Amino acid sequence: MKPASRFLTRPDQVGVVHMTLDGEALTARPGDTVAAALLAHSGAASRQSVNGSSRTAFCMMGVCFDCLIEVDGQPNTQGCMTLVRDGMALRRQRGLRDIARSDADA
Amino acid sequence: MRDADLIIIGAGPAGMAAAATAAEGGAQLLLLDEQPRAGGQIYRDVGVNGDTRPFLGKDYAAGRPLVGALDAPGITAEFGATVWRIETGRRVVWSRDGISQVTTAHHVLLAGGAQERPVPFPGWTLPGVMPAGAAQILMKSAGLLPRDAVLAGSGPLLYLIAAQLIDAGAPPRALVETQTAGMMLGASRHLPRTLRAAPTLFKGLALIRKIRAAGVARHTGASGFKAVATENGDIEFGFTAKGRAHRLVTPLLLTHQGVVPATHMSRAAGVAHDWCEAQQSFRPKTDTWGGTDAPGLHIAGDGAGIGGAEAAQAAGRLAALDILHRLDLLGEEARDQKAAADRAALDRALAIRPFLDAAYPPPREFLAPEGDTIVCRCEEITATDIRRSLDEGANGPRQVKTATRAGMGPCQGRMCDLTVRGILAACGTPPSTPRARSPIKPVKLGELAALASYQETST
Amino acid sequence: MPAQASDTTIIGGGVVGLCTALGLLQAGRRVTVLDGADGDLRASQGNFGLVWLQGKGAGFAPYAELTRDAVAAWPNFAAMLQDVTGTGLSLDQSGGFEFFTDPVELADFAADLERQQAYLGNRFSHEIIDGDKLRRMHPQIGPAVVGATFCAHDGHVNPLRLLRALRRAVLALGGDLKTDAHVTAVAEAPGGGFDLTFRDGTRHGTDRVVLCAGLGTSSLAAQLGFSTRVYPQRGELLITEKLGYRLPFLSSTIRQVDEGGIQIGGTKADAGPDDSETLDVMAGLARQAVSVMPALADVRVVRAWGALRVMSPDGYPVYARSARHPGAYLVTCHSGVTLAPLHASVLTDWLDENSNAPDLEAFDETRFAISDAA
Incomplete structure (x- = not known):
């Protein structure tokens, strides 16, 4: 079961940004950070720590790095420092990040 | 030849107030902030929120004029700009959108503010x-x-x-x-x-x-x-x-x-720090203008000791006046004259601080935790792990770090430095300031590599 | 010489001092290790963790031999430390590369390896691999790499866990580890043995003293009649965020720590006691790493640091007995990790003057006097 968001969303914002989270549709409001959008969306973990425990965004000001997430193919991006954008593809990271594969590897 | 008279790092109350004062005094300055918009944390997004969130109160709305004042000749403001290195030669290395650049100035003012303890x-x-x-x-x-x-x-x-x-x-x-x-x-x-x-x-x-x-x-x-x-x-x-x-x-x-000075940047810049017992935090040593022992480097606002938004604005203006003086844009007498009102404001704003520090002290269970409590969130190092390293001969922050990996994750110790210090102190080790180094925020190898060619072409 | 049942004091609690202490403890000696302050220059906390043979001693056969012996002794040494302390070192000796982007440098280094081969005969092997073949082996290698050398004997460990394991082992075997013990003076005691004075004025008596103080060696060496002076050579290093991806190769300048971060290093600079990290070198290291493996470009550096190597005048280790003060010894080198197994074993025989002690004459400091005179 997906835990409900731990936050109430104020109705004072206009506009909507369409993104995906692990391939599923996710909407946010313009001007939000990725981390805020995820917290508004659900109360579930958005990342695993190095030892595999669940984490969500924590400090919201770029200090703690608990909001790391893959943004448009870029792993370990700080979600609290990244503004949402239409078409953005987010992926929650499980385990350590990978490296970009070169063509030769494929 | 320098790129700017002054680089201000941080667009919170101290940085914004300093920018307005410095620009008004004729300085050409670059204002860098990591966030997408001006305000710092206390006035975060005050410029775009308008009157839509009245529940945030009048003190929050008071930040709006500071944001408005940034629209002045002489101020170039860059947001989403992450500073990752400050050199004593007054070179500031910063990154935006995946590109790093080096900017030089005669003076640098750190106004990085606080973080939560x-x-x-x-x-x-x-x-x-x-x-x-x-x-x-x-x-x-x-x-x-x-x-x-x-x-x-x-x-x-x-x-x-x-x-x-x-x-x-x-x-x-x-x-x-x-x-x-x-x-x-x-x-x-x-x-x-x-x-x-x-x-x-x-x-x-x-x-x-x-x-x-x-x-x-x-x-x-x-x-x-x-x-x-x-x-x-x-x-x-x-x-x-x-x-x-x-x-x-x-x-x-x-x-x-409570909140504590965010000292990572000032420590990495080589500024001398000491331990503030009343605020249980590291603090850069500054003079009455915010000047430090690092040539050309001032610090203002909560990053130099917690005083709150009003104190930060006053301290920012004082630092700006001193920098204008050092730039030969303001005589010594004029500096001191203009400073009088800000000094009074600073004193007023700081008057309540000893009471607050004494009334709301952080309890020992958070300063020097025990058992399985995680101290380093990045590497998931517990209080017991830290204490065990002390038993094995670690006698300071550096050896705790290398023995346990506490502070080696991406936050670089921002979330555990104070707790490690607290445990060391609780175990009888005299406190010393942990060293910080660049890059003070992670930077991609490719971005760093591109800087190598930048330097070759520019020198 | 009261070799049996004597007290030995090791000045220096880094990898070299702790290994020396560990060997003596295993031989039944009573040992005190004096470690300094947290802020001291500590090469043991800043190094790259290589257990490396290729290129070592190309100009000095005894060093090539010593290093070969050390590399061979590493598996048992790591297993012993794991047994005694429960700390795994992640030793990996599956071979290492040196990558080259300049064909002239490759040819020069290949000539060095030929000399090393001549010294070591069938105890050594190496390969020269051209760029195209290298990229067939490891498609991740970038086009700027013109070739590489490979030595199957090379490897690496986790250097910080090595240091921690050594501390644990010394404590487990009953060694006395004193911290914040900064020795300012050492002199022969009237009744025999040595008298050490600490910075706070307190003193410590001992039968034998072994100086393993890294860059803190020179002034105490002089007091014990040694002529060796060591100097710092700065190396700068980068380490990246942890990767789940496993780097398919090890090189002397790019390696993956078992925890997942990629460590990049190998620079040398004469900067005195300054262990700062510098922008030019950081950028140069990054460029080097990205040219060797372009896919590293999007990996983030989380830390950079400078560390000071402990260099003797010719760069080789010094193992010296004081002629003027019998019972005083000097042990210093910059390859404390690679040589660790020997410092914890055969060096004990040399210190105890056992009949099976190795001949370390070639590493005596008299060699500097000879070369000075020449």
Whole structure:
């Protein structure tokens, strides 16, 4: 079961940004950070720590790095420092990040 | 040939006030901030929120003129700009959109502000536990309101957030305070001096009245914090107060034990620091203008010692006046004359500080935790791990770090430096300031490599 | 010489001092290790963790031999430390590369390896691999790499866990580890043995003293009649965020720590006691790493640091007995990790003057006097 968001969303914002989270549709409001959008969306973990425990965004000001997430193919991006954008593809990271594969590897 | 007269790092109250003063005095300056918009954390997004969030209060709205004043000739403001290295030669290396650049200036003013003091206890890494200030950032920047939250800890910010939530129609479920009547009584010896800060004190009392009137459950003298996740993802928050064990279930546990100077940047820049016992934090050594022992480097605002937004603005203007003087844009006498009002404002703003520091001291269980409590969130190093390294001969922050990996993750120790220091002190090791190095925020190898060619072509 | 049942004091609690202490403890000696302050220059906390043979001693056969012996002794040494302390070192000796982007440098280094081969005969092997073949082996290697050398004997460990394991082992075997013990003076005691004075004025008596103080060696060496002076050579290093991806190769300048971070290093600079990290070198290291493996470009550096190597005048280790003060010894080198197994074993025999002691004459400091005179 997906835990409900731990936050109430104020109705004072206009506009909507369409993104995906692990391939599923996710909407946010313009001007939000990725981390805020995820917290508004659900109360579930958005990342695993190095030892595999669940984490969500924590400090919201770029200090703690608990909001790391893959943004448009870029792993370990700080979600609290990244503004949402239409078409953005987010992926929650499980385990350590990978490296970009070169063509030769494929 | 320098790129600018002055580089100001941080567009919070200190940086914004300094920028306006320096620009007015004729300096060409570059203002860098990592966030997408001006304001710092205290005035976060105040420029774009307009009147849409009145529950944030008048003190928040007071930041709007500072943001407006940045639109002045002489000020180039860059946002989303992450500074990752400051050199004593007054070169600042910063990154934006994946590209790093080197900017030189005659002077650098650090106005990086504060961060919340880490509040480690069993379960503080669980989803559903956050710093209270982080929730307030979400209230300001995203219009998100904590749902049925429990506020736990100590300090004026807890009252403010509780009051803001009440005004926003989302009152907290409970307020759990670690401070005791004894602490408040001990702090009262600072009250005579505090009378000069009576307005601040009255504001605080008004907040507490509002919380009482709203019927928010209040516990004081709480200790023994522990959080566990329930089956449906809520937090079961356990603590002891007045000799009784309590359990509160909440979607969101918001903790707070005050804020501390964010010293990573100043330490990495080589500025001398000392330990501030009253604020239980590292603090750069500064003179009355914010000048440091690093040539050309000033520090203003909460990054030089916690004083709050009004003190930060005054300190920012004082630093700007001194820098204008050093740039030969302002005579010494004129500097001192212009500084008089700011010095008075600074004194006024700081008058309440000794009372606040004494009334809301962080309890020992958070300063020097024990057992399985995680100290380093990145590497998941526990208090027991830290203590064991001390038994094996680590006798300072550097050896604790290399022995345990505490502080080696991406946050580079921002979330554990103070706790490691607290455990060292509790075990009898004299405190020393941990060293910080560049890059003070992670930077991609490709970005760093591109800088190699930049330097070759530019020198 | 009261070799049996004597007290030995090791000045220096880094990898070299702790290994020396560990060997003596295993031989039944009573040992005190004096470690300094947290802020001291500590090469043991800043190094790259290589257990490396290729290129070592190309100009000095005894060093090539010593290093070969050390590399061979590493598996048993790591297993012993794991047994005694429960700390795994992540030793990996599956071979290492040196990558080259300049064909002239490759040819020069290949000539060095030929000399090393001549010294070591069938105890050594190496390969020269051209760029195209290298990229067939490891498609991740970038086009700027013109070739590489490979030595199957090379490897690496986790250097910080090595240091921690050594501390644990010394404590487990009953060694006395004193911290914040900064020795300012050492002199022969009237009744025999040595008298050490600490910075706070307190003193410590000992039968034998072994100086393993890294860059803190020179002034105490002089007091014990040694002529060796060591100097610092700065190396700068980068380490990246942890990767789940496993780097398919090890090189002397790019390696993956077992925890997942990629460590990049190998620079040398004469910067005195300054262990700062510098922008030019950081950028140069990054460029080097990205040219060797372009896919590293999007990996983030989380830390950079400078560390000071402990260099003797010719760069080789010094193992010296004081002629003027019998019972005083000097042990210093910059390859404390690679040589660790020997410092914890055969060096004990040399210190105890056992019949099976190795001949370390070639590493005596008299060699500097000879070369000075030449």
